[in-house]
Amino acid sequence: MALSSRAKRGDPPIVIASEARRSPRLLRRPCLLAMTPLFVIANGATAKCGNLFCCHPYSKKHFHMVTYNQDTLRRRNTLKTLIIIPAYQEAKNLPKLFKELKEVPLDFDVVVINDCSTDNTEEVCHQHGIPVVTLPVNLGIGGAVQTGYRYALNHGYDIAVQMDGDGQHDPKFLKLVLSRIHEGYHMSIGSRFIENKGYQSSLSRRAGIKFFTGLIKLVTGQYISDPTSGFRACNRELIKLFANNYPKDYPEPETIVTALRNKYRIAEVPVIMRPRQSGESSITKNLAAYYMIKVTLAVIMAAIARKNGDGIK
Amino acid sequence: MSSVLRVILVIGSVCFFIFILNMVRTKKLELKYALTWILTSFSFVLLSLFPEILFFIAALMHVELPVNALYLCVIFLLLMIVFTLSVAVSRQALRIKTLVQEIGLIKETLERMKK
Numbered sequence: 001m002a003l004s005s006r007a008k009r010g011d012p013p014i015v016i017a018s019e020a021r022r023s024p025r026l027l028r029r030p031c032l033l034a035m036t037p038l039f040v041i042a043n044g045a046t047a048k049c050g051n052l053f054c055c056h057p058y059s060k061k062h063f064h065m066v067t068y069n070q071d072t073l074r075r076r077n078t079l080k081t082l083i084i085i086p087a088y089q090e091a092k093n094l095p096k097l098f099k100e101l102k103e104v105p106l107d108f109d110v111v112v113i114n115d116c117s118t119d120n121t122e123e124v125c126h127q128h129g130i131p132v133v134t135l136p137v138n139l140g141i142g143g144a145v146q147t148g149y150r151y152a153l154n155h156g157y158d159i160a161v162q163m164d165g166d167g168q169h170d171p172k173f174l175k176l177v178l179s180r181i182h183e184g185y186h187m188s189i190g191s192r193f194i195e196n197k198g199y200q201s202s203l204s205r206r207a208g209i210k211f212f213t214g215l216i217k218l219v220t221g222q223y224i225s226d227p228t229s230g231f232r233a234c235n236r237e238l239i240k241l242f243a244n245n246y247p248k249d250y251p252e253p254e255t256i257v258t259a260l261r262n263k264y265r266i267a268e269v270p271v272i273m274r275p276r277q278s279g280e281s282s283i284t285k286n287l288a289a290y291y292m293i294k295v296t297l298a299v300i301m302a303a304i305a306r307k308n309g310d311g312i313k
Numbered sequence: 314m315s316s317v318l319r320v321i322l323v324i325g326s327v328c329f330f331i332f333i334l335n336m337v338r339t340k341k342l343e344l345k346y347a348l349t350w351i352l353t354s355f356s357f358v359l360l361s362l363f364p365e366i367l368f369f370i371a372a373l374m375h376v377e378l379p380v381n382a383l384y385l386c387v388i389f390l391l392l393m394i395v396f397t398l399s400v401a402v403s404r405q406a407l408r409i410k411t412l413v414q415e416i417g418l419i420k421e422t423l424e425r426m427k428k
Contacts, residue, residue, distance in 0.1 A: 131425070132421065133417045135414070136413060137409075139413055146414065147414040147417055147418065150414055150418060154418065248410070
């Protein structure tokens with residue numbers, strides 16, 4: 001498509017006004033797309049090229065409008081998407097998640113990374129016909145997720161989505177999380193704290209999360225409302241990066257900083273999370289202090305790390 | 314220094330040296346790490362045989378008591394060894410992690426091919 005802000009005759013841009021109304025916070029931060037020049041058209045009115053957020057000319061309501069040219073749309077339909085589900089002792093929760101995933105009208109594959117569970121997580125996956133990678137040794141959440149990224153890289157996936165196996169993340173929001181990747185962002189995070197709906201976690205945890213939001217803002221300059229969210233999608237470039245280099249435990253805030261440091265662009269979308277259905281969080285009360293210190297250190301280290309650093313060789 | 318103490322030290326350090334050599338011989342210790350220990354135990358033997366070396370080193374370092382010079386050197390050496398080990402452990406952990414992941418992935422591919 002030509003590098004102009006107008007459509008060529010006979011090549012009408014396709015307008016997609018996204019389903020969700022944006023929160024005011026996001027609206028105040030118009031972001032530019034770095035992909036091919038896009039046409040933003042609302043009911044016939046043309047807005048500034050490349051500006052994602054604009055006003056609906058009639059209703060004055062804020063809409064999120066992006067136009068895709070044919071190429072983008074074609075690419076979007078052929079993008080191979082993988083859902084990575086790290087699972088440790090999740091035999092009880094997985095069947096429900098699989099059922100919900102089947103109801104999502106999107107084209108994607110699923111892989112479960114069974115982190116050496118002692119329950120019958122593996123059998124449950126086999127019963128439901130879901131590919132499962134069983135690790136012979138327990139590696140922790142980071143190692144399991146990284147296995148997923150390696151799987152995605154090996155099988156040539158364009159997009160990888162991380163979802164917890166404990167039922168906290170609702171597959172309903174997959175479409176919304178993926179939409180930002182389709183728009184050209186490298187990473188898209190499902191955040192509980194944009195619309196503040198659903199499970200908000202305990203007060204002390206929220207305080208901890210706010211601390212990391214502040215810390216990430218300090219070292220990268222970007223506001224990430226839910227840096228600990230494990231509901232996230234990323235594109236091929238980040239799949240490659242994460243397949244080679246991913247922290248071992250408590251990886252979420254650290255990877256955000258690594259991605260931002262390497263000039264990848266991150267977007268957040270509002271999602272509603274549920275309390276975990278059964279099992280326990282990996283961060284218990286006794287470990288909270290350790291978690292805070294470790295992650296703080298990891299975030300600072302990631303901020304001063306060598307770009308595209310591969311970690312220990 | 315009393316002669317009894319000296320004999321004890323010599324016997325102790327020689328035993329240590331032989332023990333290290335035996336570990337290398339039976340391949341329980343990788344040569345890469347064994348070198349550090351061989352040198353360390355050998356210098357113990359030397360020091361117990363000729364404590365005058367220590368007096369000389371202390372004088373060189375302007376340390377009043379030779380024993381303090383000894384402690385300083387030994388602590389420094391130990392710190393270096395421990396740090397090297399930490400580096401080695403980190404590297405091993407990363408390698409093991411990668412291997413475990415690869416094994417998991419390969420097993421999955423294998424199962425898929427069987428079907």
